[in-house]
Amino acid sequence: MIRARCEVLSNRRTGRYHSLTLVAPEIAEDAKPGQFIEVGVPEGRDILLRRPFSIHQASRRGGWAGTLEIVFDALGPGTAWLAEARSHDVLDVVGPLGRPFNDPGDLSTCLLVGGGYGAAPLYFLAEELRAKDKAVHMIVGARTAERVFKPLEGKRLASSLVFTTDDGTMGELGRVTDALPSVIKRTGAQVVYACGPNPMLRAVGEYCRDLEIPCQVAVEELMACGLGICWTCVVPFIALDGRGWWNVRACVEGPVLNAARIWWDRWLGASADDQTPPEGFTAAPEPQLAKPWPR
Amino acid sequence: MIRARCEVLSNRRTGRYHSLTLVAPEIAEDAKPGQFIEVGVPEGRDILLRRPFSIHQASRRGGWAGTLEIVFDALGPGTAWLAEARSHDVLDVVGPLGRPFNDPGDLSTCLLVGGGYGAAPLYFLAEELRAKDKAVHMIVGARTAERVFKPLEGKRLASSLVFTTDDGTMGELGRVTDALPSVIKRTGAQVVYACGPNPMLRAVGEYCRDLEIPCQVAVEELMACGLGICWTCVVPFIALDGRGWWNVRACVEGPVLNAARIWWDRWLGASADDQTPPEGFTAAPEPQLAKPWPR
Amino acid sequence: MMTEARLDVDLNGVRFPNPVLAASGCFGSGREMAGVIDLAGLGGIVTKSVTWAPTRGLSTPRMAETPSGMLNAIGLQNPGVEEFRAKDGPFIESLGVPVVVSVAGTSVEEYSQVTLRVRDLPGVVAIEANISCPNVERRNQVFACHADQAAEVIGAMTRLTTVPVFAKLTADVTNIVGVAQACVRAGAHGLSLINTLLGMAIDVETFRPRLGAVTGGLSGPAIRPVAVRCVYQVAQALPETPIIGIGGVTRAEDAVELMVAGAWAVQVGTANFFNPGAVAEVAAGIGEFLTRKGLAGPTDLRGKVQLRRNVPEPAHRRG
Amino acid sequence: MMTEARLDVDLNGVRFPNPVLAASGCFGSGREMAGVIDLAGLGGIVTKSVTWAPTRGLSTPRMAETPSGMLNAIGLQNPGVEEFRAKDGPFIESLGVPVVVSVAGTSVEEYSQVTLRVRDLPGVVAIEANISCPNVERRNQVFACHADQAAEVIGAMTRLTTVPVFAKLTADVTNIVGVAQACVRAGAHGLSLINTLLGMAIDVETFRPRLGAVTGGLSGPAIRPVAVRCVYQVAQALPETPIIGIGGVTRAEDAVELMVAGAWAVQVGTANFFNPGAVAEVAAGIGEFLTRKGLAGPTDLRGKVQLRRNVPEPAHRRG
Ligand SMILES: Cc1cc2nc3c(=O)[nH]c(=O)nc-3n(C[C@H](O)[C@H](O)[C@H](O)COP(=O)(O)OP(=O)(O)OC[C@H]3O[C@@H](n4cnc5c(N)ncnc54)[C@H](O)[C@@H]3O)c2cc1C
Ligand SMILES: Cc1cc2nc3c(=O)[nH]c(=O)nc-3n(C[C@H](O)[C@H](O)[C@H](O)COP(=O)(O)OP(=O)(O)OC[C@H]3O[C@@H](n4cnc5c(N)ncnc54)[C@H](O)[C@@H]3O)c2cc1C
Ligand SMILES: Cc1cc2nc3c(=O)[nH]c(=O)nc-3n(C[C@H](O)[C@H](O)[C@H](O)COP(=O)(O)O)c2cc1C
Ligand SMILES: Cc1cc2nc3c(=O)[nH]c(=O)nc-3n(C[C@H](O)[C@H](O)[C@H](O)COP(=O)(O)O)c2cc1C
Ligand code: FES
């Protein structure tokens, strides 16, 4: 992990999103798909905390030319401010942070499922997987066409690619999870990587778990530090033996986690205040634990 | 009083100071020497309150061309931010505020004493006095030459002008108060107007009071609102009959006040916590109250 | 077509055209602002606290800025209740905006005497008992620090007048709910929550306190989370008692936050200083907010905080 | 030539190489940061509070940003004192930076038991009794809310160990000086002031509390004026007792402010989150400040607030 003052190379719109490229050779050198950076908001503003963003691309051009690209949606004060960054502005960046997606090991057919800006880190992953001669298939979904992130980039990288939009303005009408069963069947996917809104990750994760396909998801939870020192970013995570659970930090134990071990109901659902896991939760070890995800 | 969004026409350095010109026709139309404006810092910053600045020039060019000029020293977060303002930026301005310097009425020989950026509003006053065919003499002092505000402007406006600097880098070595006695004697000043650091105003005011020369000073006190609603900006002020005192608001009853009626010791001095005026304070009406300042 | 929301509120009989009032000490009596802004958009005005005798207040510096907030130590400067009646009385009567007179004092007797002199002023719809100003000579003059002392003042005031009395409380206590309950039992019609937090700042160059009075009251957005918490706690305990939420309101969303926590109305203090139009703008913004949400009026916000988790997720989690 | 100031401090026997420590819950045990920054510049580390049993903490969302501050509701997540001993014990021993172990619990018994398990850890120079965390199930578990309960916990802990105990107090009380005095009488070696203020925030779109636990603790620059005031009040009452000032320190000037108010040392919490190097930078900045002022060390700051007005005016008033 490095803290660096990074010059903005460019800040462009990409559909609904902003795509920010930073001169960050040291961070780019280390960055792996699924990791993120934390960008500081300037001093003197009434927001204090850094903003986390997944790494979309890390160009390791050697020397001082290495760049990092992040993609973001201008939702609130931090991202609105970032959307105003101009070339040559200097940002305070910490990264790369968190655990990346794991290498699939012997498994050769990979399915990458992205929702909204969650597709951004998957293109980075796709590059890495292709470099290892893996078969890469993708599903990229969003609410509407202008939120489908860099469709051409997806087409370039994936052997097969399905788009979905909630409003049917691009690709299939519906959600990525509607397309998931047929794509898994068609491609014979042996491993699934997903990034996107948490409920999407949950749906993908639960489907894969039922099929006993290993599935890694890059989660999002509010983060105060990104460094593992504040314990704000936790996700309820089931023990390896399926007995009991613990709150793991998305910023250091994650953001990439084994989907099958996340206790989704407690995290996102109605039972969040319930300290006792539901019936059968601790009794049966998770199906996919028979094929532990290589880590 | 008007609240307006004002475009920055220019923002230049003037010696140690910054000189900011705003397109502010409505405020300029009303502005009188000694009044001030309050400039908003932008939303989202951790400082909330506006910053007060004396009006240096108001050009009433008619229609939408009217401009306002303020001069400031970049001392803290607000002025540092303002120093970065560029042409075409838009500032949130309230003004003109406060009571201006009074018309000297029948008195015809005026002495204007400025310290540091305090000279800025006096040039505006000098223009007005000259337009009324008054004799205008000036003393302009500062710590050092680069803090002597617009010396050429002073020379253009005043019939006689003495500079003083604490370090002797320009004009006479010393303070404006060192030059005051001889200038008053030489010019036969009948009325004194002063603006500058409060201790300077005190020294000028007390000297004039002893000579029974009416003296108006434009004071500075911390201001939260500038509108008369918060009561932060008060100055202890002696009743007209010399009996008792009250805290008046520098933003509405001032910033221009009759120097002879300010209870300087309580305001700036060691007796600030003392609620009882010193011996003789309430007994004797102030000398210059015999010639009440035309207001 | 969306119907526009109605903004008027009824605090168990005390009515305001909209739920946003100017806070005490942050708007004068309105007279100072009459030439500056259009007062018609205001829900009401709470006057600067008035005491029995003319009060000169504390030495300057009287304010210090702090991150997203400010400290003040005015010390209740005011001309005393007689001059208040003479100068502000006619103005209040002619104003057409409901006025709440804030009453302060250093003894039960003083609160009583001032109450007697303001209860009959035309245009006054309520009295706010400022028993929580931190800028008093001795901490034991902050009656809202102790339930029994607070109740004594409120009891004395409510016995003297039929004008509804709101008790203004401080968050600088171990148990604000206990103080609130005591005030209500003593006859308070409602509660104003919160006054400034006791704070201090020091100039590191001179080592002098940045306030002439050494300590002062912290206000502004910085304290909003404390105000929301206090309103929530008291509203949970006293759901029938009108609460006016105060603390760090600068935008309509801030007011909505306090109302969802349990406030029936809100007051805007510090924001007036940097935005003279704040009160009316917040009120108008609440109207737009309600209309956008399809809500009929402020009562659809009051205390509507969703404590169960099974309500819709925020948009970013829906994808 | 100016001589460089010395930074080491002695809190009546508890020594730190400089007066700036990492605050509890805002730096882990230091282990997480060892790979990120050079720990050598730290005055000390206060560990995340440790409880008897492993504690999972509260539901997310666990934080919400507020103006110049943040709310947190972590709920003391920690692996319990046994795993703390096993995992953090060796790290602390090898660290070379003084460590203060923060101890939390829900009963006097639990504080005692944890104290017994941490008092012998090598490298531990003091224990901080976190009796003021607002993120507990019931408010009556905040022992620092009441002088007698605070004293009971501190008394039990100090009877069990010769390791100096600092009582960490909350500002959410009517009389912090009373609680401080009770702790000192019960044997507290020093006081850590302050913990977070109880606060709350609500999402106005969903009407849900922005924290899973509904209320949480407010920290950051927003609360600094309250921390300065608490340190000042307690220091005036207990000039011989070491005080560690906490609350909103992000820069050296903030630390100086707390020390001038009466703190013997300071802790940096929230600032670590956005500036991982904050603790060491604040310490270095204090050094530069002292040198610039021609002061010899931190004791030249401690409690040096100038209450008399006859000290030099700030530069802008001199002209
Ligand atoms: C590991 C990680 C990777 C991320 N990667 C990206 C990315 O590549 N592109 C991108 O646009 N955003 C990403 N996010 C989310 C991003 O951090 C937030 O959108 C951003 O912090 C919002 O800041 P703001 O000040 O603009 O808005 P805020 O006002 O802080 O928030 C605006 C909205 O965003 C939500 N939000 C805020 N922080 C988070 C968060 N950490 N996670 C999820 N939702 C949040 C808020 O609840 C609110 O609804 C990521 C978050 C995490 C934790
Ligand atoms: C009526 C009036 C007219 C003024 N006119 C001018 C002017 O023409 N040019 C100019 O440069 N400044 C003027 N000032 C002072 C100016 O308002 C302050 O310098 C400014 O507010 C400082 O803001 P800051 O955020 O940069 O610094 P801060 O950090 O707020 O303050 C920096 C320094 O300035 C001092 N200061 C802050 N506010 C005031 C104030 N209101 N009065 C005196 N000192 C203050 C502080 O004590 C501190 O020493 C005027 C002040 C008043 C009240
Ligand atoms: C300068 C100033 C003066 C104040 N004077 C009074 C007062 O006279 N009486 C009172 O009850 N509250 C007074 N207050 C407190 C406010 O009414 C309000 O409770 C507090 O500032 C919090 O609200 P805010 O954050 O919107 O300012 C004053 C506040 C400020 C900032
Ligand atoms: C995320 C977070 C976790 C905290 N956890 C603890 C804790 O475990 N024990 C404790 O005594 N204080 C805890 N605190 C309080 C801090 O130690 C400190 O007292 C407070 O945050 C004020 O300081 P600051 O403004 O520098 O953050 C925590 C604060 C934060 C922000
Ligand atoms: S964000 Fe602080 S521990 Fe994860």
Ligand code: FES
């Ligand atoms: S600055 Fe508010 S009354 Fe003068």
